[in-house]
Amino acid sequence: MDLTDRAPRRIQRERKKGWRLPEGAVIVTRPTRWGNPFGVGELVRQTPDGYAKSYAGRLPPGLYTAEDGSPFEIRPVADRADAADLFRVHLLRYPALLLPPIRQHLRGHDLACWCPLTDAYGNPVACHADVLLRVAAGQEP
Numbered sequence: 001m002d003l004t005d006r007a008p009r010r011i012q013r014e015r016k017k018g019w020r021l022p023e024g025a026v027i028v029t030r031p032t033r034w035g036n037p038f039g040v041g042e043l044v045r046q047t048p049d050g051y052a053k054s055y056a057g058r059l060p061p062g063l064y065t066a067e068d069g070s071p072f073e074i075r076p077v078a079d080r081a082d083a084a085d086l087f088r089v090h091l092l093r094y095p096a097l098l099l100p101p102i103r104q105h106l107r108g109h110d111l112a113c114w115c116p117l118t119d120a121y122g123n124p125v126a127c128h129a130d131v132l133l134r135v136a137a138g139q140e141p
Contacts, residue, residue: 010113037054038086044075106135115129
């Protein structure tokens with residue numbers, strides 16, 4: 001089996017001498033078009049349906065009610081899994097706009113991000129690149 005016969009995978013970028021991005025791989029970190037807008041520790045304004053937007057306002061973290069009576073929460077992004085899930089929900093909010101370019105440009109490519117592939121115990125670490133790989137393969141986020 002050669003490289004063209006395997007499914008695209010996530011690659012962890014490295015900052016060490018001699019490391020090179022594999023041929024055909026696409027970088028999906030910030031600030032590229034494919035980067036996750038939700039960073040660990042950054043504030044988001046999230047509605048009960050799970051949809052969130054980056055938040056740079058003055059309200060501290062907490063539960064609030066909008067002028068129209070709808071609830072929302074200001075909270076920090078907890079961890080990489082939370083960031084990847086927020087990204088997934090974001091893609092589901094605008095599928096007709098966001099999914100076709102991912103499928104067109106990323107299908108068949110390995111995707112490179114800074115997130116580690118596994119934790120200290122060998123368990124997979126969540127990353128938005130995993131979401132992009134599913135979408136690029138024609139699946140739902």
